[in-house]
Amino acid sequence: MINEIDIAIIGGGTSGLACAIELARLGCKNIVVFEREEECGGAPRHCGHRGFGIAEFKQFLTGGEYAKKLYGKALNNNITIKTLHSAYKLEKDNLLYFSTPSGIVKYKAKKIVFATGVRETPRSSRLIGGIRSHNIITTGALQRFLYLNKRVPFINATVIGSEDVSFSALFSLKRHDITPKGIIENKSDIQTYSLLAPIGKYILKTDIYTKAKDLFINGKDKNVTNITFNQNEKNKKIECEGVICSGGFVPESFVLRKYFESFNFHNDSPHITQNFQTKEKDIFLVGNAIRGALSSFSCYYEAKKCANAVFDSLKNDKPLDLVNIEVDENIDWYYPSMIDINTPYDVLTNLKLKDSGSYRIKILLDGKVMLVKNGSFKSHQKIKIPKLNIDLKSGNEIYVMLKRVDG
Amino acid sequence: MKPIDLNNLFPKRKIDFDENELFDVAVIGGGVVGCAVFREFCLNGAKTVLVEKENDILEGASKGNSALLHTGFDAPVGTLEHQCVQRGYAEYLKIREKLNLPISKTSALVVAWNDEQLEKFDGILEKGFTNGVKDLEIIDRDTLLKREPNLSKDAKGAIWVKGESVIDAWSAPLAYLKEGVAHGGKLAFSCKITDGEFESDHWKLNTSRIDIKAKIVINAAGLYGDEVENIHKKDSFKIIPRKGQFLVYDKSAYDLVNAIILPVPTKRTKGVVITKTAFGNILVGPTAEDQKSKTDSSTVEETLKDLQKKAIKMVPKLKYHDITATFAGLRPASDETYYRVNIDKEKKWITLGGIRSTGLTASLGIAKYIFEELGEKYEKKEPDDISISVPNISQFTKRDFEKEGYGKIVCHCELVTDREIKNALKGECGAGTLGGLKRRTRAAMGRCQGFNCLPNIAELCEKESEI
Numbered sequence: 001m002i003n004e005i006d007i008a009i010i011g012g013g014t015s016g017l018a019c020a021i022e023l024a025r026l027g028c029k030n031i032v033v034f035e036r037e038e039e040c041g042g043a044p045r046h047c048g049h050r051g052f053g054i055a056e057f058k059q060f061l062t063g064g065e066y067a068k069k070l071y072g073k074a075l076n077n078n079i080t081i082k083t084l085h086s087a088y089k090l091e092k093d094n095l096l097y098f099s100t101p102s103g104i105v106k107y108k109a110k111k112i113v114f115a116t117g118v119r120e121t122p123r124s125s126r127l128i129g130g131i132r133s134h135n136i137i138t139t140g141a142l143q144r145f146l147y148l149n150k151r152v153p154f155i156n157a158t159v160i161g162s163e164d165v166s167f168s169a170l171f172s173l174k175r176h177d178i179t180p181k182g183i184i185e186n187k188s189d190i191q192t193y194s195l196l197a198p199i200g201k202y203i204l205k206t207d208i209y210t211k212a213k214d215l216f217i218n219g220k221d222k223n224v225t226n227i228t229f230n231q232n233e234k235n236k237k238i239e240c241e242g243v244i245c246s247g248g249f250v251p252e253s254f255v256l257r258k259y260f261e262s263f264n265f266h267n268d269s270p271h272i273t274q275n276f277q278t279k280e281k282d283i284f285l286v287g288n289a290i291r292g293a294l295s296s297f298s299c300y301y302e303a304k305k306c307a308n309a310v311f312d313s314l315k316n317d318k319p320l321d322l323v324n325i326e327v328d329e330n331i332d333w334y335y336p337s338m339i340d341i342n343t344p345y346d347v348l349t350n351l352k353l354k355d356s357g358s359y360r361i362k363i364l365l366d367g368k369v370m371l372v373k374n375g376s377f378k379s380h381q382k383i384k385i386p387k388l389n390i391d392l393k394s395g396n397e398i399y400v401m402l403k404r405v406d407g
Numbered sequence: 408m409k410p411i412d413l414n415n416l417f418p419k420r421k422i423d424f425d426e427n428e429l430f431d432v433a434v435i436g437g438g439v440v441g442c443a444v445f446r447e448f449c450l451n452g453a454k455t456v457l458v459e460k461e462n463d464i465l466e467g468a469s470k471g472n473s474a475l476l477h478t479g480f481d482a483p484v485g486t487l488e489h490q491c492v493q494r495g496y497a498e499y500l501k502i503r504e505k506l507n508l509p510i511s512k513t514s515a516l517v518v519a520w521n522d523e524q525l526e527k528f529d530g531i532l533e534k535g536f537t538n539g540v541k542d543l544e545i546i547d548r549d550t551l552l553k554r555e556p557n558l559s560k561d562a563k564g565a566i567w568v569k570g571e572s573v574i575d576a577w578s579a580p581l582a583y584l585k586e587g588v589a590h591g592g593k594l595a596f597s598c599k600i601t602d603g604e605f606e607s608d609h610w611k612l613n614t615s616r617i618d619i620k621a622k623i624v625i626n627a628a629g630l631y632g633d634e635v636e637n638i639h640k641k642d643s644f645k646i647i648p649r650k651g652q653f654l655v656y657d658k659s660a661y662d663l664v665n666a667i668i669l670p671v672p673t674k675r676t677k678g679v680v681i682t683k684t685a686f687g688n689i690l691v692g693p694t695a696e697d698q699k700s701k702t703d704s705s706t707v708e709e710t711l712k713d714l715q716k717k718a719i720k721m722v723p724k725l726k727y728h729d730i731t732a733t734f735a736g737l738r739p740a741s742d743e744t745y746y747r748v749n750i751d752k753e754k755k756w757i758t759l760g761g762i763r764s765t766g767l768t769a770s771l772g773i774a775k776y777i778f779e780e781l782g783e784k785y786e787k788k789e790p791d792d793i794s795i796s797v798p799n800i801s802q803f804t805k806r807d808f809e810k811e812g813y814g815k816i817v818c819h820c821e822l823v824t825d826r827e828i829k830n831a832l833k834g835e836c837g838a839g840t841l842g843g844l845k846r847r848t849r850a851a852m853g854r855c856q857g858f859n860c861l862p863n864i865a866e867l868c869e870k871e872s873e874i
């Protein structure tokens with residue numbers, strides 16, 4: 001039996017709920033949010049620090065409080081929420097398969113929005129050498145241990161990575177009396193420019209080691225004892241019992257990876273247009289699942305935009321006329337990666353570089369340079385490429401060329 | 408807040424016999440060979456005990472191999488190894504349906520990447536025929552690339568080995584263990600052999616927990632086989648651990664190869680293989696590095712990156728896929744290339760040393776061989792129809808998440824239900840380590856490596872374990 005609905009939203013985190021709430025506000029009925037966990041809320045559920053909901057609710061909430069508030073708002077808007085529904089397959093004609101405690105269920109929707117979020121890159125994917133141990137975990141697992149299960153997995157730990165989430169890990173450790181032994185970063189600079197970094201270094205007294213190479217995790221009988229690395233030709237060692245691999249967010253896009261032949265390998269997610277549409281006009285992608293972690297606030301507002309695009313697509317249901325954007329290999333992620341010339345756009349693409357430095361970014365249209373952007377960019381910075389001042393036509397090919405101009 | 412020690416989630420497993428018990432057989436080592444031998448003796452009515460130094464089976468070499476069922480086409484001609492591989496292969500096919508063990512008959516392709524390797528084909532074919540493996544065929548480059556469109560165009564040709572298959576290397580020994588226990592077999596886990604001596608008509612083994620008396624001892628102690636063997640005869644062979652590192656690619660890569668891609672073998676190792684796995688991934692490996700340590704199964708970044716390069720050279724599209732897991736297995740290789748099998752009929756001590764590379768396939772064959780060679784008669788228990796099976800966790804048939812009635816999915820990446828995890832913790836043969844739980848369910852083995860599920864799994868282990 002196939003259940004037919006108007007809008008299926010896969011994922012009940014910030015983006016999924018915000019998108020559903022906006023769609024309801026716009027007048028859509030028959031919206032179902034599918035969530036694989038027992039409760040909605042997504043990643044914020046296990047974020048213990050405050051700072052959520054400042055713009056959205058004019059409050060200073062913890063992640064858990066924020067998640068509950070969004071969930072409550074969705075329920076108040078008569079949005080159907082189905083928890084314990086794990087989407088595991090998508091087939092032609094918008095057919096979704098879910099595993100549920102009551103068996104496999106199938107849904108067909110007019111429009112589908114994937115808001116499946118992200119995961120961190122674990123130790124094994126980073127090819128970090130050393131022993132295998134269950135004490136080598138990601139920030140997500142650490143925060144679930146501390147905030148949801150209320151258990152402490154080790155008494156001290158080294159954090160690998162220096163993104164926002166790495167400092168989040170640091171705060172989580174400190175709050176639970178777990179001694180942070182240091183932050184190890186592979187690149188030459190800290191991967192965030194918010195105030196968190198100096199707070200971590202000077203107030204929480206945690207040494208930050210950048211340019212750390214050749215990491216090796218040592219231990220005995222599956223227990224971690226220390227981590228060694230190379231910094232500027234010097235061998236360093238940090239004694240620790242736990243290792244937290246933080247950041248390196250990767251979209252959870254397995255269902256779509258199986259479905260789409262062409263995939264955006266920079267982002268690790270499907271190609272999308274300025275309207276969040278994939279190459280199939282009925283399938284949308286929103287939130288962290290596009291390109292890795294943004295703040296809850298950014299996801300919330302992006303999801304609202306997506307909802308408006310879904311609503312337009314429901315009303316007008318125009319086919320897509322796509323101009324593809326390709327980019328240099330040193331670009332970490334970029335979106336949109338296609339422009340639908342049947343609808344307007346105001347930003348050509350947003351991109352993030354792999355390495356900090358001074359660059360000349362050239363935008364080529366069918367081989368001709370249309371725009372040049374020079375500057376000094378950090379590797380954690382989102383760079384906006386504005387709309388081209390020439391109308392795009394079917395068959396155009398856009399290429400983003402990158403040239404490093406510093407040493 | 409309560410601490411949790413992820414490396415010590417389980418208590419030491421119960422021992423339900425005492426030091427006065429006199430067993431017919433004590434099998435030392437809970438790897439795939441030990442489990443198969445334990446099963447064989449139990450099924451035949453012998454009073455058998457499995458003695459293992461860790462708290463679960465498969466904590467040694469058996470946990471980290473390529474999970475392939477070999478036909479024996481390339482086994483050393485006329486050796487016991489060859490005989491056991493062929494017999495083990497046939498026996499697995501015979502018993503697997505009853506035990507609910509999966510198999511995927513992918514077949515294998517021995518691919519030549521240069522003319523020198525191509526020239527070895529006739530020799531490989533001849534050896535295969537001599538070894539009694541008839542369904543071998545040389546296929547040309549065009550046919551090869553049609554069948555394996557994602558293989559690099561550098562491939563020159565291949566030998567098609569139709570019978571090579573992919574299995575689940577962990578469910579099989581678990582099934583052997585369960586069958587043995589169902590026929591009266593006893594288990595002694597967390598019992599490390601410290602010493603032993605022959606006392607006129609039986610052996611007395613001293614372990615870290617309890618002394619064990621048995622008329623026959625079978626040394627299947629893998630990496631520690633040489634040390635255990637000293638109880639019987641000093642310095643009869645030496646174990647030289649040979650580390651094999653592996654990469655497990657994301658499930659998105661599953662369709663990149665169809666058959667098992669085998670290299671043209673050398674003397675030291677079967678070489679780097681690219682294969683589908685029973686869990687829907689692509690496995691690349693193993694490497695081969697000799698080392699002194701029997702415990703160091705660390706991975707080395709440079710080696711892993713090199714392995715990745717090798718894999719991409721053979722299947723270029725692999726560069727678009729993520730790596731889900733890496734691991735290193737330590738082969739219990741000995742100072743000779745052949746199986747170090749010895750049957751001391753006088754003192755009733757059987758040595759199964761240096762079983763590496765083909766242990767998984769050969770295990771059931773080895774078990775039959777030594778049982779027959781020993782020639783002991785036991786009273787088989789009636790009725791003989793105790794039905795034992797293991798849950799299917801492979802991709803090849805229906806899995807638990809597809810059946811209604813579970814509470815929730817705990818591991819989302821591998822779609823493992825709470826029902827499966829609880830069942831894996833139940834009973835005498837339930838998991839005794841977190842690794843053991845993972846091997847019985849696939850939980851936390853997926854692309855997020857526990858990002859979502861590790862804390863819940865750990866708590867389930869604490870609450871639901873029955874050992």
